[in-house]
Amino acid sequence: xxxxxxxxxxxxxxxxxxxxxxxxxxxxxxxxxxxxxxxxxxxxxxxxxxxxxxxxxxxxxxxxxxxxxxxxxxxxxxxxxxxxxxxxxxxxxxxxxxxxxxxxxxxxxxxxxxxxxxxxxxxxxxxxxxxxxxxxxxxxxxxxxxxxxxxxxxxxxxxxxxxxxxxxxxxxxxxxxxxxxxxxxxxxxxxxxxxxxxxxxxxxxxxxxxxxxxxxxxxxxxxxxxx
Amino acid sequence: xxxxxxxxxxxxxxxxxxxxxxxxxxxxxxxxxxxxxxxxxxxxxxxxxxxxxxxxxxxxxxxxxxxxxxxxxxxxxxxxxxxxxxxxxxxxxxxxxxxxxxxxxxxxxxxxxxxxxxxxxxxxxxxxxxxxxxxxxxxxxxxxxxxxxxxxxxxxxxxxxxxxxxxxxxxxxxxxxxxxxxxxxxxxxxxxxxxxxxxxxxxxxxxxxxxxxxxxxxxxxxxxxxxxxxxxxxxxxxxxxxxxxxxxxxxxxxxxxxxxxxxxxxxxxxxxxxxxxxxxxxxxxxxxxxxxxxxxxxxxxxxxxxxxxxxxxxxxxxxxxxxxxxxxxxxxxxxxxxxxxxxxxxxxxxxxxxxxxxxxxxxxxxxxxxxxxxxxxxxxxxxxxxxxxxxxxxxxxxxxxxxxxxxxxxxxxxxxxxxxxxxxxxxxxxxxxxxxxxxxxxxxxxxxxxxxxxxxxxxxxxxxxxxxxxxxxxxxxxxxxxxxxxxxxxxxxxxxxxxxxxxxxxxxxxxxxxxxx
Numbered sequence: 001x002x003x004x005x006x007x008x009x010x011x012x013x014x015x016x017x018x019x020x021x022x023x024x025x026x027x028x029x030x031x032x033x034x035x036x037x038x039x040x041x042x043x044x045x046x047x048x049x050x051x052x053x054x055x056x057x058x059x060x061x062x063x064x065x066x067x068x069x070x071x072x073x074x075x076x077x078x079x080x081x082x083x084x085x086x087x088x089x090x091x092x093x094x095x096x097x098x099x100x101x102x103x104x105x106x107x108x109x110x111x112x113x114x115x116x117x118x119x120x121x122x123x124x125x126x127x128x129x130x131x132x133x134x135x136x137x138x139x140x141x142x143x144x145x146x147x148x149x150x151x152x153x154x155x156x157x158x159x160x161x162x163x164x165x166x167x168x169x170x171x172x173x174x175x176x177x178x179x180x181x182x183x184x185x186x187x188x189x190x191x192x193x194x195x196x197x198x199x200x201x202x203x204x205x206x207x208x209x210x211x212x213x214x215x216x217x218x219x220x221x222x223x224x225x226x227x
Numbered sequence: 228x229x230x231x232x233x234x235x236x237x238x239x240x241x242x243x244x245x246x247x248x249x250x251x252x253x254x255x256x257x258x259x260x261x262x263x264x265x266x267x268x269x270x271x272x273x274x275x276x277x278x279x280x281x282x283x284x285x286x287x288x289x290x291x292x293x294x295x296x297x298x299x300x301x302x303x304x305x306x307x308x309x310x311x312x313x314x315x316x317x318x319x320x321x322x323x324x325x326x327x328x329x330x331x332x333x334x335x336x337x338x339x340x341x342x343x344x345x346x347x348x349x350x351x352x353x354x355x356x357x358x359x360x361x362x363x364x365x366x367x368x369x370x371x372x373x374x375x376x377x378x379x380x381x382x383x384x385x386x387x388x389x390x391x392x393x394x395x396x397x398x399x400x401x402x403x404x405x406x407x408x409x410x411x412x413x414x415x416x417x418x419x420x421x422x423x424x425x426x427x428x429x430x431x432x433x434x435x436x437x438x439x440x441x442x443x444x445x446x447x448x449x450x451x452x453x454x455x456x457x458x459x460x461x462x463x464x465x466x467x468x469x470x471x472x473x474x475x476x477x478x479x480x481x482x483x484x485x486x487x488x489x490x491x492x493x494x495x496x497x498x499x500x501x502x503x504x505x506x507x508x509x510x511x512x513x514x515x516x517x518x519x520x521x522x523x524x525x526x527x528x529x530x531x532x533x534x535x536x537x538x539x540x541x542x543x544x545x546x547x548x549x550x551x552x553x554x555x556x557x558x559x560x561x562x563x564x565x566x567x568x569x570x571x572x573x574x575x576x577x578x579x580x581x582x583x584x585x586x587x588x589x590x591x592x593x594x595x596x597x598x599x600x601x602x603x604x605x606x607x608x609x610x611x612x613x614x615x616x617x618x619x620x621x622x623x624x625x626x627x628x629x630x631x632x633x634x635x636x637x638x639x640x641x642x643x644x645x646x647x648x649x650x651x652x653x654x655x656x657x658x659x660x661x662x663x664x665x666x667x668x669x670x671x672x673x674x675x676x677x678x679x680x681x682x683x684x685x686x687x688x689x690x691x692x693x694x695x696x697x698x699x700x701x702x703x704x705x706x707x708x709x710x711x712x713x714x715x716x717x718x719x720x721x722x723x724x725x726x727x728x729x730x731x732x733x734x735x736x737x738x739x740x741x742x743x744x
Contacts, residue, residue, distance in 0.1 A: 088651045099642040101665075105669060
């Protein structure tokens with residue numbers, strides 16, 4: 001593993017203050033993530049771990065600070081749509097409950113963004129989607145609707161969907177929350193493989209063992225700050 | 228002589244002790260009135276002058292020559308007349324089921340009614356006359372002159388039956404109305420080219436609405452009669468004696484003179500009746516261009532033949548209902564989607580306007596909206612009846628549809644939308660590719676429900692003269708004197724339209740539940 005100083009920061013979370021209603025959630029949280037790192041963010045429930053991911057993805061505005069991903073910077077206040085679109089080309093987000101599109105198949109879930117948001121021809125998008133599904137061992141489930149998938153299958157499809165647009169940073173929210181021991185190990189191996197391919201991952205979790213085993217670095221969130 | 232609608236129940240309202248004497252008197256009077264049998268007679272006071280109408284100075288009472296004929300019969304029977312308000316088109320059915328003793332509201336003598344009810348002897352002879360715009364007086368003198376033209380009349384009348392017969396022979400288009408006011412106003416607006424109705428109605432309307440001419444040559448001659456249930460033929464016979472006596476002693480003449488409708492036709496009619504001659508229900512005249520046997524009664528043919536005769540018109544009316552429902556639902560869905568999208572995504576001003584529209588459409592009767600569209604704005608925009616019906620239904624249902632779609636759009640989980648946004652889809656793409664399709668699946672069941680409701684609500688557009696299935700059935704039933712066969716046929720046709728629709732919706736739901744390849 002490269003030393004921390006040698007890696008290039010792909011994601012910078014800089015002195016972010018975020019208040020929701022009257023509750024101050026982030027109080028100057030700062031950290032950065034370098035190319036090829038798998039960084040785990042840990043902290044007690046309600047400490048704002050998921051909020052960090054939402055702020056990076058532009059789903060939630062913040063009052064002060066800045067977030068930069070792949071050279072695209074979000075500042076405090078409302079974000080304009082062009083900046084959001086540019087930023088979202090840099091990231092992929094895997095939600096805790098997967099949030100696969102309920103009305104289309106696993107394959108279509110993966111093809112949708114490449115075809116409609118990135119202008120990839122459908123044939124090419126489908127070919128790539130099948131490759132991803134095959135790599136994650138769920139190619140045989142490509143025609144299934146999300147409700148027909150098991151928790152582990154749905155998570156793999158969700159990761160494939162996030163990777164289909166080739167993001168620089170993959171954000172994951174509590175990926176092991178609903179997995180048993182074996183599935184957790186499979187997921188860990190899959191993520192490690194992604195890191196070996198040069199992907200950058202920021203994973204929110206409260207699974208100490210998972211973080212210890214697979215993360216290249218662990219951040220602690222407490223009282224709205226990262227240590 | 229105004230007759231109280233409230234009858235003797237009014238007396239019961241006097242209860243205060245210090246009016247003890249009055250109370251005692253009232254109770255005695257009430258008791259006496261309760262002992263005197265009443266003679267319940269049915270009529271339609273809505274726009275029924277000079278037959279039956281609410282007394283302008285005492286709206287709780289009714290006046291008109293039929294009111295006085297009823298009073299004359301009641302007097303002869305030694306009973307107290309009691310008015311029962313029944314919609315004109317339902318009077319015969321109400322009499323048959325015993326809601327009143329006799330129906331009197333310009334009821335016409337027809338072979339069908341003779342077969343289904345005990346009719347009195349005629350007490351008034353009327354002429355079916357053509358009314359045309361004054362500028363068309365020379366052009367449209369007879370039914371034959373009205374080839375390809377729209378001719379208005381009241382539904383369920385001899386005049387309508389005549390127009391149906393003339394439709395096949397003279398290729399004119401009968402247009403049915405539920406009242407005798409709008410045929411004439413639409414004549415002046417150019418929506419129809421002639422009106423065929425009783426001279427009594429035509430002359431009364433001509434006094435209030437200048438601009439049209441009543442052609443002097445009659446199309447047919449008919450008679451007003453009272454109608455009793457078949458089981459009450461003895462009472463009918465007694466009333467016939469009362470009417471004959473009134474013809475002899477001039478009582479009927481006084482009534483009709485008072486209401487300004489006495490003419491030379493009546494003494495001739497009375498003379499024939501008093502001489503014991505039979506009077507045919509309807510006699511065609513030169514302006515009809517029809518043979519007398521064109522008025523063959525449906526009552527004289529078998530039920531199978533009746534169904535055969537009316538089925539084509541019921542099928543045609545079903546087509547109107549289906550096309551009207553499908554097109555107006557399609558427009559309602561399109562407008563509903565726009566409104567729902569505006570309410571979910573629009574700014575405050577847009578949302579306020581759209582909420583106002585939805586509340587206006589949901590909070591006012593659809594009948595009122597149809598009337599405003601067709602008659603209310605006719606001076607500014609003269610919509611054809613079908614277009615007004617289609618627009619009226621579509622605008623009304625769009626309000627309901629928009630609420631379904633809004634609720635469905637808001638029911639799509641936020642996680643789905645956020646997942647789409649983080650993948651780089653624009654808000655428009657999120658709506659079109661994720662939120663809209665998922666909302667559509669949620670909205671399918673209530674949409675189907677609404678479509679079936681619209682299919683049935685489309686019967687309301689008959690008030691705009693659109694001949695849809697329910698209206699055609701009503702006319703069929705009136706002419707036949709029974710609702711059994713028309714009702715069964717009508718229900719079957721509605722089910723033939725609604726059941727496939729429900730099946731299609733179920734199939735769609737199943738398909739959407741299945742995996743997408």
